[in-house]
Amino acid sequence: MDVEAAKLIGAGLATLGFIGPGVGIGLIWAALINAVGRNPAAAGSVTTTAWVSFALVEALAIFALAIALLILFG
Amino acid sequence: MAEAHNPLEQFEIKALVPIQIGDLNASFTNSSLFMVLAVICATALMVFAVRPRNTIPGRWQLIAELCYQFIANMVSDNIGKEGKTYFPFVFSIFVFVLFGNFLGMLPYSFTFTSHIAVTLTMALVIFIMVTVIAFIKHGMHFFSFFLPKGVPIFLSPLLIVIEVISYFTRPFSLSIRLFANMMAGHTLLKVVGGFVFPLGAISAAFGIVPVAGLVAITGLEFLIAFLQAYIFTILTCIYINDAVHLH
Numbered sequence: 001m002d003v004e005a006a007k008l009i010g011a012g013l014a015t016l017g018f019i020g021p022g023v024g025i026g027l028i029w030a031a032l033i034n035a036v037g038r039n040p041a042a043a044g045s046v047t048t049t050a051w052v053s054f055a056l057v058e059a060l061a062i063f064a065l066a067i068a069l070l071i072l073f074g
Numbered sequence: 075m076a077e078a079h080n081p082l083e084q085f086e087i088k089a090l091v092p093i094q095i096g097d098l099n100a101s102f103t104n105s106s107l108f109m110v111l112a113v114i115c116a117t118a119l120m121v122f123a124v125r126p127r128n129t130i131p132g133r134w135q136l137i138a139e140l141c142y143q144f145i146a147n148m149v150s151d152n153i154g155k156e157g158k159t160y161f162p163f164v165f166s167i168f169v170f171v172l173f174g175n176f177l178g179m180l181p182y183s184f185t186f187t188s189h190i191a192v193t194l195t196m197a198l199v200i201f202i203m204v205t206v207i208a209f210i211k212h213g214m215h216f217f218s219f220f221l222p223k224g225v226p227i228f229l230s231p232l233l234i235v236i237e238v239i240s241y242f243t244r245p246f247s248l249s250i251r252l253f254a255n256m257m258a259g260h261t262l263l264k265v266v267g268g269f270v271f272p273l274g275a276i277s278a279a280f281g282i283v284p285v286a287g288l289v290a291i292t293g294l295e296f297l298i299a300f301l302q303a304y305i306f307t308i309l310t311c312i313y314i315n316d317a318v319h320l321h
């Protein structure tokens with residue numbers, strides 16, 4: 001197998017790393033909607049925490065994307 | 075006819091003013107230019123906007139005061155009363171990263187936060203500063219940070235190893251989060267932008283679709299630019315809080 005083919009296969013496999021953060025982000029917003037539904041007065045502070053945790057989880061998806069790009073172009 | 079440009083070409087560092095000091099390449103690059111621009115924009119905002127010291131602020135003064143209040147609240151919420159000492163540092167970090175990310179959204183500009191060298195330097199400075207502060211404040215008691223309260227004694231060796239490893243990955247996760255978000259965002263913009271011409275050559279209707287995608291992605295990139303600056307800053311506040319309290 002030559003290097004180009006291996007690079008393409010590697011980059012494709014690296015995109016499997018998006019499954020985890022996808023589930024994670026869904027869980028965060030599900031918890032947010034639940035919390036705001038039960039207690040609308042807490043919407044402000046809970047939403048701030050939701051955005052912070054979203055960025056942390058999305059960082060993992062971005063790590064996977066960075067690995068895929070590194071394999072493809074590095 | 076249309077050469078395939080590498081979407082990673084936009085991250086190349088070009089020396090604008092070559093300066094060679096012995097073996098060291100200390101040229102003024104496009105990265106340095108945008109760092110200087112970020113500092114100039116931030117200083118201009120905070121100095122000139124607040125010039126008319128009205129009690130009821132006008133538009134620009136309001137923007138500067140909102141920036142100050144936003145970070146002051148973040149610092150006092152996360153660090154408490156001792157946070158005032160760290161406020162100038164945290165504010166500088168936030169404004170530098172924010173303007174760096176935003177200046178990168180301009181066409182033909184350069185995002186200096188999309189380089190691991192820049193973000194890792196900032197993250198290492200923060201990490202070393204936080205560790206030194208913790209040692210100065212708590213001395214050898216600092217090592218109790220790695221053993222949370224109420225842990226059964228037979229579990230503690232494993233837990234201490236896990237805590238130490240996760241402490242040392244802090245600068246790397248901090249820097250890679252910012253750099254990878256910026257690099258991935260701009261690469262995505264270039265890749266989608268590269269679809270416009272080939273699809274548009276077939277028919278104008280096909281060419282509109284990537285442009286609509288670009289509009290949406292650019293909006294998302296503005297949100298990500300602000301969010302990543304905010305995350306970098308709030309994590310810095312949390313690490314400073316760990317150093318100052320709970321040790």
